[in-house]
Amino acid sequence: MSVRRTRVTASVDSERGVFMISVAAELADMHPQTLRMYEARGLIEPQRSPKGTRLYSHADVERLRRIQKLTSGGGMNLAGVERVFELEAKLERMQRKVAQLERRAEELQGEIARLEEVKRSVKAEIVRYESVSTDLVPLKVRRRAR
Numbered sequence: 001m002s003v004r005r006t007r008v009t010a011s012v013d014s015e016r017g018v019f020m021i022s023v024a025a026e027l028a029d030m031h032p033q034t035l036r037m038y039e040a041r042g043l044i045e046p047q048r049s050p051k052g053t054r055l056y057s058h059a060d061v062e063r064l065r066r067i068q069k070l071t072s073g074g075g076m077n078l079a080g081v082e083r084v085f086e087l088e089a090k091l092e093r094m095q096r097k098v099a100q101l102e103r104r105a106e107e108l109q110g111e112i113a114r115l116e117e118v119k120r121s122v123k124a125e126i127v128r129y130e131s132v133s134t135d136l137v138p139l140k141v142r143r144r145a146r
Contacts, residue, residue, distance in 0.1 A: 017047030017055025024056035028064035035064065041078060043067060043085065 012018055024046075025032040038044045039054075044063055046054040056064075070076045070084065 012058070014058040017049075017057050017060070019056040019061065021046075021054045021056065024054075024061055024064065027061045028068065030064065030068060038064070038067060038078075041082065043078065043082060 019027065021032045021035055025035050028035070035044065035046075035054075035056075039046065044056075044060055044067075046056045046060055049055055067078075067081055070081050071078065076084070
């Protein structure tokens with residue numbers, strides 16, 4: 001009798017909380033209490049199950065690894081890490097705003113091109129009027145009574 005094996009793979013959104021605190025701590029190579037401290041400082045925000053259990057995503061684990069790299073390898077304290085994350089978030093917001101403004105500028109350039117085309121077509125249709133006389137109505141010369 002032969003055993004048939006099949007391989008099953010699953011794809012999980014990187015933002016979906018799937019790891020409990022002990023697993024996330026092991027994946028990030030740190031103590032679970034450290035994760036709790038980072039959460040208290042606002043450096044990480046795990047999702048919560050309906051019963052209140054912390055659930056960490058792949059993105060959370062990567063963020064934890066980055067915090068550890070900055071603090072141990074980069075020589076930063078947690079206040080420095082907080083500032084780095086704040087500046088990165090601000091930079092991301094600004095990049096989104098610039099992209100939005102660039103899209104709007106492209107739209108306006110298209111509108112300007114369309115209006116220039118209308119201007120050219122209207123200009124071609126306009127015929128200059130030239131009258132024989134500048135007087136619209138003949139003037140009667142009146143003499144003043146003395």
